[in-house]
Amino acid sequence: MLEKEKINFEKTVIVGIITQNQSEEKLKEYLDELDFLTFTAGGEVVKRFSQKLDKPNPKTFLGTGKMEEISYYIKDNGISTVIFDDELSPSQQKNISKILDCKVLDRTNLILDIFAQRAETSYARTQVELAQCIYLLPRLSGMWTHLERQKGGIGLRGPGETEIETDRRIVRDRISLLKDKIKTIDKQQSIQRSNRGAMVRVALVGYTNVGKSTLMNAIGKSDVFVENKLFATLDTTVRKVVIKNLPFLLSDTVGFIRKLPTQLVDSFKSTLDEVREADLLLHVVDISHPDFEDHIESVNKILLDIKSADKPTIMVFNKIDAYRHLTIDADDLITEKTTKHYTLEEWKNTWMSNVGADNALFISATQKENFEEFRKKVYEAVREIHITRFPYNKFLYPDFEDAIEKEDE
Known part of the structure; x- marks a missing residue:
């Protein structure tokens, strides 16, 4: 059974940075945890990459040289997923995906995926879906890569923008619907708690x-x-x-x-x-x-x-x-x-x-x-x-009745 599960594990690499606020030792702790998160999600970490930076590169999170090193490694070793230890901005995720040409996730995305796998009840699934939609909304523009060739084409600017906006509207409507659903369940659970x-x-x-x-x-x-x-x-x-x-x-x-x-x-x-x-x-x-x-x-x-x-x-x-x-x-x-x-x-x-x-x-x-x-x-x-x-609980006080009489006096 274990062998069968191992075959299905996605080959991944994980990436982090050393900064003034995050030492090499601290990064190792975080990457150890990210490794365990990846295993929980169904991935197998085959290599770790790190780079020392004053601050993350606003375009690609890492420097150009390190990105090239990771790109060569994933092509040579058949890596399907790269996971970053910190949350990537929508533009960073889009740029990195173009360079590496594979699935790019960040820590937040990974945790959301684990939550989605683990959610058993309707309530948990609703909460996870809401979190995923909130995370997804600002990243929608980066997902419409098939429309990029239309940019600049006469008469073709509109449809691309409309399609993205339509998708955003669908996600916003879904967020609103999920929030209403959670409010309804919250009221029910609040009543249950009060009934205790x-x-x-x-x-x-x-x-x-x-x-x-x-x-x-x-x-x-x-x-x-x-x-x-x-x-x-x-x-x-x-x-x-x-x-x-x-x-x-x-x-x-x-x-x-x-x-x-x-x-x-x-x-x-x-x-x-x-x-x-x-x-x-x-x-x-x-x-x-x-x-x-x-x-x-x-x-x-x-x-x-x-x-x-x-x-x-x-x-x-x-x-x-x-x-x-x-x-x-x-x-x-x-x-x-x-x-x-x-x-x-x-x-x-x-x-x-x-x-x-x-x-x-x-x-x-x-x-x-x-x-x-x-x-x-x-x-x-x-x-x-x-x-x-319960000052006069008979389970705690053998002289419960006497205590009541004293209180009456």
Whole structure:
């Protein structure tokens, strides 16, 4: 089965630039992630290209020499797709496509394609299509390459322009229709959320592929789709969970990513309403990933964008079993110890100092390691919110009836 899938993979190369704001090390991290995104979309990265520039070339993103180098490589090696790590302007995409004579995508386009593949429900498909249409609209002129030979021809200027404008109008109408459709579904989901009553709501948030769905399955005994690929989950799943005798609602949300396209943030705003309306956030982190602190920063930035950064949050550092398996040669001479050489205990001390011992957990969702501690901490946090909402809950207070009588007096 795996062999069959590999045959169908598109041969691709990925491209990025080193600038004053993006070092060579940082570019490597981004290209590693772009490589994983490409694999998730069904591509096989056979080579990476990079160039050091003060700023991207406004016409072709890269310099002339580098473009020629890539052009020769893709012709000699039968490459079908070139993917750029940064979003290309419509004119850049058009110019690069002419030079390379193959399919040219940018990071945004790639992420949109993965979302389109992963969307299962009608709502998710509508949101993805809206994001794709918004992305496509300014790029339509570059797609009508078959009309270029008509430019300058007497009596032939009109039809080309009309055809492009007609297409733009169709896309604008489609955007309007999709927005109306999303508004209708939003109203329905808002009613559904209001029907849940005053139960405490807990939302799992975090970078993509950190184990949120695995954790959801482990806590809620649910069956949420799990796969070691980016954006395995697009649709928000909500489950009723009971720890001890305390019920609450737990939601699994779409994963975040660095350089998340603004089109997706806009179209998935209603999916993120589960985060906005949550009483408690469980920020899940893959501690075995070398860039997990960057991931935390990216998630916090998006939480700030959707006005959810000030919510009570527990940092859940997942995959401690994988972190232990990371091998560091003890005999290597390390001139200066950095965070890349921290032990798990050092990370615990660091983060428990940063966010407080009550707001940091270290677990393995797959191995159920430290799971009792996790359940206890979540229970205590939910209970604290529950008490303020239901001061005389008989499940929390054995002397519930006595408390009511005292209140009456």
